Amino acid sequence: xxxxxxxxxxxxxxxxxxxxxxxxxxxxxxxxxxxxxxxxxxxxxxxxxxxxxxxxxxxxxxxxxxxxxxxxxxxxxxxxxxxxxxxxxxxxxxxxxxxxxxxxxxxxxxxxxxxxxxxxxxxxxxxxxxxxxxxxxxxxxxxxxxxxxxxxxxxxxxxxxxxxxxxxxxxxxxxxxxxxxxxxxxxxxxxxxxxxxxxxxxxxxxxxxxxxxxxxxxxxxxxxxxxxxxxxxxxxxxxxxxxxxxxxxxxxxxxxxxxxxxxxxxxxxxxxxxxxxxxxxxxxxxxxxxxxxxxxxxxxxxxx
Amino acid sequence: xxxxxxxxxxxxxxxxxxxxxxxxxxxxxxxxxxxxxxxxxxxxxxxxxxxxxxxxxxxxxxxxxxxxxxxxxxxxxxxxxxxxxxxxxxxxxxxxxxxxxxxxxxxxxxxxxxxxxxxxxxxxxxxxxxxxxxxxxxxxxxxxxxxxxxxxxxxxxxxxxxxxxxxxxxxxxxxxxxxxxxxxxxxxxxxxxxxxxxxxxxxxxxxxxxxxxxxxxxxxxxxxxxxxxxxxxxxxxxxxxx
Numbered sequence: 030x031x032x033x034x035x036x037x038x039x040x041x042x043x044x045x046x047x048x049x050x051x052x053x054x055x056x057x058x059x060x061x062x063x064x065x066x067x068x069x070x071x072x073x074x075x076x077x078x079x080x081x082x083x084x085x086x087x088x089x090x091x092x093x094x095x096x097x098x099x100x101x102x103x104x105x106x107x108x109x110x111x112x113x114x115x116x117x118x119x120x121x122x123x124x125x126x127x128x129x130x131x132x133x134x135x136x137x138x139x140x141x142x143x144x145x146x147x148x149x150x151x152x153x154x155x156x157x158x159x160x161x162x163x164x165x166x167x168x169x170x171x172x173x174x175x176x177x178x179x180x181x182x183x184x185x186x187x188x189x190x191x192x193x194x195x196x197x198x199x200x201x202x203x204x205x206x207x208x209x210x211x212x213x214x215x216x217x218x219x220x221x222x223x224x225x226x227x228x229x230x231x232x233x234x235x236x237x238x239x240x241x242x243x244x245x246x247x248x249x250x251x252x253x254x255x256x257x258x259x260x261x262x263x264x265x266x267x268x269x270x271x272x273x274x275x276x277x278x279x280x281x282x283x284x285x286x287x288x289x290x291x292x293x294x295x296x297x298x299x300x301x302x303x304x305x306x307x308x309x310x311x312x313x314x315x316x317x318x319x320x321x322x323x324x325x326x327x328x329x330x331x332x333x
Numbered sequence: 334x335x336x337x338x339x340x341x342x343x344x345x346x347x348x349x350x351x352x353x354x355x356x357x358x359x360x361x362x363x364x365x366x367x368x369x370x371x372x373x374x375x376x377x378x379x380x381x382x383x384x385x386x387x388x389x390x391x392x393x394x395x396x397x398x399x400x401x402x403x404x405x406x407x408x409x410x411x412x413x414x415x416x417x418x419x420x421x422x423x424x425x426x427x428x429x430x431x432x433x434x435x436x437x438x439x440x441x442x443x444x445x446x447x448x449x450x451x452x453x454x455x456x457x458x459x460x461x462x463x464x465x466x467x468x469x470x471x472x473x474x475x476x477x478x479x480x481x482x483x484x485x486x487x488x489x490x491x492x493x494x495x496x497x498x499x500x501x502x503x504x505x506x507x508x509x510x511x512x513x514x515x516x517x518x519x520x521x522x523x524x525x526x527x528x529x530x531x532x533x534x535x536x537x538x539x540x541x542x543x544x545x546x547x548x549x550x551x552x553x554x555x556x557x558x559x560x561x562x563x564x565x566x567x568x569x570x571x572x573x574x575x
Binding site for chain 2 (some may be wrong): 304
């Protein structure tokens with residue numbers, strides 16, 4: 030990994046390679062934080078085994094960076110991560126989880142809580158890159174307190190053999206979220222379950238899914254918004270099937286418990302338009318180059 | 334089939350499976366500007382797409398030759414790499430892909446967008462997404478110039494452009510293509526662009542056939558204006574009808 034010195038938390042297999050705190054940013058292994066802070070204990074029933082604790086108490090100008098890597102064969106990571114952003118802070122986070130090699134047959138299990146205190150803003154870029162025999166199962170919760178704002182982008186261009194991705198967002202009064210899941214499935218089985226719970230008055234959120242199914246992939250996604258107050262929510266789910274042996278199942282789900290809430294969705298699954306391919310080929314790109322460029326564009330959504 | 338090696342692009346007795354083209358014969362030399370006029374649905378755009386090798390259309394008779402070599406079965410990318418280029422009348426949107434990304438992949442020469450009075454932000458826009466008619470034409474022209482082609486087919490480059498934008502487009506075509514010896518085929522419904530680029534030969538296409546060729550584009554335009562396309566066949570002025 031480049032610029033290791035600037036990484037706030039870096040773990041390889043089960044070993045922590047680097048921890049970097051800064052003025053106003055406390056970074057600890059999660060089990061140490063669990064012992065040190067009573068409020069951390071209240072968040073997790075059992076003592077966490079491994080993972081990071083990042084507590085941002087002051088405004089910082091740099092993006093927080095964490096990286097968890099599998100580098101040895103048959104490693105089983107069981108992570109618990111906690112990120113807390115204090116009131117009114119505007120923070121960016123770049124989070125990478127990956128396998129160093131293609132054929133390590135590793136397991137990466139992660140439970141995470143991301144807490145945005147009142148008025149905090151978090152731009153969180155979550156990047157996954159795995160080997161073709163890995164099993165990966167992240168289960169993240171985002172707690173958005175009053176007036177907070179989250180932009181979350183999960184991007185997985187090199188998927189594992191098996192991915193179960195669970196994400197839940199609890200949105201309090203006046204908070205907002207922009208959630209993006211960009212997954213390029215290559216010979217993988219992928220299950221996505223995301224739930225945005227709009228609890229507080231005037232909370233709002235947009236969830237976008239962009240899923241590409243290639244080479245015998247099987248993607249199943251359930252994307253859900255629950256309105257419990259006067260809120261606005263929108264789901265935008267799009268799938269692209271690139272070969273005939275892949276399958277995508279998309280289920281947008283809207284649950285409205287308030288008559289003044291406004292929930293909408295759009296969903297589609299299609300294939301690459303011949304017209305786009307021909308256009309790019311007439312500019313000199315081969316069919317494969319054209320497909321690659323179109324897919325790059327499909328998985329590159331504006332998350333601002 | 335024997336070919337005239339002096340010709341850059343030759344279409345010989347071309348028929349397609351969908352019967353849109355009915356025996357097209359056409360030739361263009363290096364450094365030559367020609368026009369192709371015709372009403373809607375006469376087959377002009379199909380002809381352009383067939384020259385570039387759109388797999389949607391199958392040629393069942395005749396052939397396409399470029400620099401004396403038959404290219405009828407070549408893929409679109411192979412034709413593009415030989416130096417044949419087309420600006421689309423209605424180019425598709427490619428979401429998420431910026432013009433600059435595409436240019437990076439296809440450009441054979443470095444062409445500064447400043448020369449087209451295009452702001453750098455324009456290059457960072459997604460291809461044809463929410464473009465105005467004029468912006469689409471400029472994007473097409475920018476890509477084509479970057480390909481450093483030998484022959485360019487402009488499919489209705491003048492449609493939807495106001496006179497100021499048309500003059501801008503003409504200026505670029507003259508400076509960046511014609512002055513460098515690139516051959517041009519102007520496909521146009523209205524004929525507006527012809528007065529600026531003065532084609533050496535003007536072809537008229539009806540029902541998938543080129544029914545006349547004339548050296549005087551003004552005469553052809555006058556005729557069409559007077560009689561309309563449907564009466565083109567009866568036109569007394571068209572001397573060089575095949």
